[in-house]
Amino acid sequence: xxxxxxxxxxxxxxxxxxxxxxxxxxxxxxxxxxxxxxxxxxxxxxxxxxxxxxxxxxxxxxxxxxxxxxxxxxxxxxxxxxxxxxxxxxxxxxxxxxxxxxxxxxxxxxxxxxxxxxxxxxxxxxxxxxxxxxxxxxxxxxxx
Numbered sequence: 290x291x292x293x294x295x296x297x298x299x300x301x302x303x304x305x306x307x308x309x310x311x312x313x314x315x316x317x318x319x320x321x322x323x324x325x326x327x328x329x330x331x332x333x334x335x336x337x338x339x340x341x342x343x344x345x346x347x348x349x350x351x352x353x354x355x356x357x358x359x360x361x362x363x364x365x366x367x368x369x370x371x372x373x374x375x376x377x378x379x380x381x382x383x384x385x386x387x388x389x390x391x392x393x394x395x396x397x398x399x400x401x402x403x404x405x406x407x408x409x410x411x412x413x414x415x416x417x418x419x420x421x422x423x424x425x426x427x428x429x430x431x432x433x
Contacts, residue, residue, distance in 0.1 A: 298431055302372055305420050309379065310365030317358030320351055327351070338392040339385075357382065373428025380421030386414040 320331075328351040335350070336343040342350060361382050364375040389411055390396050396408030404412035 298372070298427055299368070302424060302427060305424065306365045306368075306375060309417060309420055310362045313358045313365065313382075314362035317355045317362060320355035320358070323351055334393070335389065337394075338389045371428050372424045372431065376421045376424030376426075376428060378421075380418055380425065383414045383418035383421055386411055387418060390414065 320327075323331075325347065328347040331354065332342060332345070332347045332350040335354075345353070361378045364370045364378040390404070390408055393408075393411075395405060396411060397403065398405055
């Protein structure tokens with residue numbers, strides 16, 4: 290049976306995993322039925338930073354993005370998945386979106402890391418990166 294410290298660790302992780310996992314699940318499910326125009330718009334936005342994504346069909350790109358978000362949600366929402374695994378998945382996804390934030394013109398104020406109004410939606414992913422790193426640290430701590 291799990292020790293008292295493992296239960297405390299799980300209790301500390303629960304709010305983080307539920308809120309971010311629910312956000313990712315909603316986002317991934319919302320993209321599943323998106324139309325061609327939405328798929329093209331999202332792909333073109335991603336291609337500005339990650340040109341290799343332009344080789345994909347827009348609908349395939351959107352299906353992969355949706356599946357990725359649902360996969361991240363699953364790692365967060367399924368309690369038997371270790372915190373470190375969930376943290377790595379969340380951190381990896383967040384790094385990708387922060388790359389968009391840092392490299393897309395108009396997302397940041399000139400000469401600054403501070404977001405413009407348009408960049409705020411991506412800048413918030415720094416919180417998800419922090420949560421991911423915290424889950425990794427918590428997971429490593431559990432195994433020491």
